[in-house]
Amino acid sequence: MSNLxxxxxxxxxxxxxxxxxxxxxxxxxxxxxxAPAPGADSRVVLxxxxxxxxxxxxxxxxxxxxAVREVLGVSLPGEPQGLTLDAEGQRSxxxxxxxxxxxxxxxxxxxxxxxxxxxxxxxxxxxxxxxGGGQTLIxxxxxxxxxxxxxxxxxxxxxxxFPVGKGVTTLFAKTSVVLRRPSESRWExxxxxxxxxxxxxxxxxxxxxxxxxxxx
Amino acid sequence: xxxxxxxxxxxxxxxxxFHPKGQAHIARPQEPESCSDEAWGDYLFFRDNPRxxxxxxxxxxxxxxxxxxxxxxxxxxxxLETYKMGEQPTFTAENPEGRPSVAADPASLREGVRA
Numbered sequence: 001m002s003n004l005x006x007x008x009x010x011x012x013x014x015x016x017x018x019x020x021x022x023x024x025x026x027x028x029x030x031x032x033x034x035a036p037a038p039g040a041d042s043r044v045v046l047x048x049x050x051x052x053x054x055x056x057x058x059x060x061x062x063x064x065x066x067a068v069r070e071v072l073g074v075s076l077p078g079e080p081q082g083l084t085l086d087a088e089g090q091r092s093x094x095x096x097x098x099x100x101x102x103x104x105x106x107x108x109x110x111x112x113x114x115x116x117x118x119x120x121x122x123x124x125x126x127x128x129x130x131x132g133g134g135q136t137l138i139x140x141x142x143x144x145x146x147x148x149x150x151x152x153x154x155x156x157x158x159x160x161x162f163p164v165g166k167g168v169t170t171l172f173a174k175t176s177v178v179l180r181r182p183s184e185s186r187w188e189x190x191x192x193x194x195x196x197x198x199x200x201x202x203x204x205x206x207x208x209x210x211x212x213x214x215x216x
Numbered sequence: 217x218x219x220x221x222x223x224x225x226x227x228x229x230x231x232x233x234f235h236p237k238g239q240a241h242i243a244r245p246q247e248p249e250s251c252s253d254e255a256w257g258d259y260l261f262f263r264d265n266p267r268x269x270x271x272x273x274x275x276x277x278x279x280x281x282x283x284x285x286x287x288x289x290x291x292x293x294x295x296l297e298t299y300k301m302g303e304q305p306t307f308t309a310e311n312p313e314g315r316p317s318v319a320a321d322p323a324s325l326r327e328g329v330r331a
Contacts, residue, residue, distance in 0.1 A: 100280075154232055168225075
């Protein structure tokens with residue numbers, strides 16, 4: 001009866017070989033609301049990074065930490081609001097709750113990662129969910145990015161309170177968002193797919209005074 | 217702007233992120249089959265409405281999504297403390313000035329964070 005969880009949990013790759021057309025959660029927004037090109041006067045640039053692999057890890061910090069170190073090569077952020085990136089800055093793991101972490105990896109890597117984590121965790125008490133279809137990642141970059149966020153989120157985003165390597169779940173306008181700061185100039189918003197259009201239009205409107213541009 | 221300290225996030229967060237969930241420390245009868253209707257009715261429906269110190273269950277709904285307890289004064293609305301599930305309050309009706317905190321039993325602390 002060893003490895004009970006590994007034997008009983010059914011997993012499958014959500015990315016198929018079939019040539020199915022895919023659209024980012026913002027595809028509709030680009031068509032309906034347009035996407036102003038970034039210009040010389042743009043003080044903030046919006047960029048969507050769709051189709052990333054999003055995994056939620058739940059379980060005890062010590063158990064997960066061992067597996068994450070082994071598989072991803074980075075340690076689990078044990079402190080609240082922690083965000084850790086790998087050496088290339090492509091893969092990240094973020095503290096969401098005392099027993100929950102969000103892992104974001106380049107699209108296509110998530111199923112292999114999930115399998116390796118399941119193998120490394122074995123019989124431990126844990127859960128891994130692939131939530132890539134449910135949310136998308138929007139990047140804000142530029143000198144006015146934090147001013148734009150000050151108008152949008154209830155959380156204090158002043159650099160003294162929100163250093164690089166911090167991430168929180170908070171309110172953005174009328175929706176919830178995972179807000180994080182992987183580097184000095186870049187902010188990331190992880191929004192629900194169903195609220196992506198709302199967030200996008202809010203950002204275009206709030207960013208108008210900074211001549212917000214959208215990179216596609 | 218009104219901030220509540222989330223004991224799991226370890227920092228003060230905007231009040232909009234939280235939801236109240238009613239009275240805290242309600243113990244379920246150990247043996248529901250054999251307890252009286254009155255005791256079961258009290259457990260299900262009847263809540264305290266004190267004037268003064270009240271212990272409440274809150275959830276950090278947009279945030280870490282953990283439940284925790286708040287000791288609140290129903291006259292002044294002051295939040296006297298917030299503490300994790302399984303811990304005991306330091307401010308009570310008997311000790312309105314607060315008492316030295318008692319080290320919580322590690323097993324009961326884990327109730328709030330199932331892992």
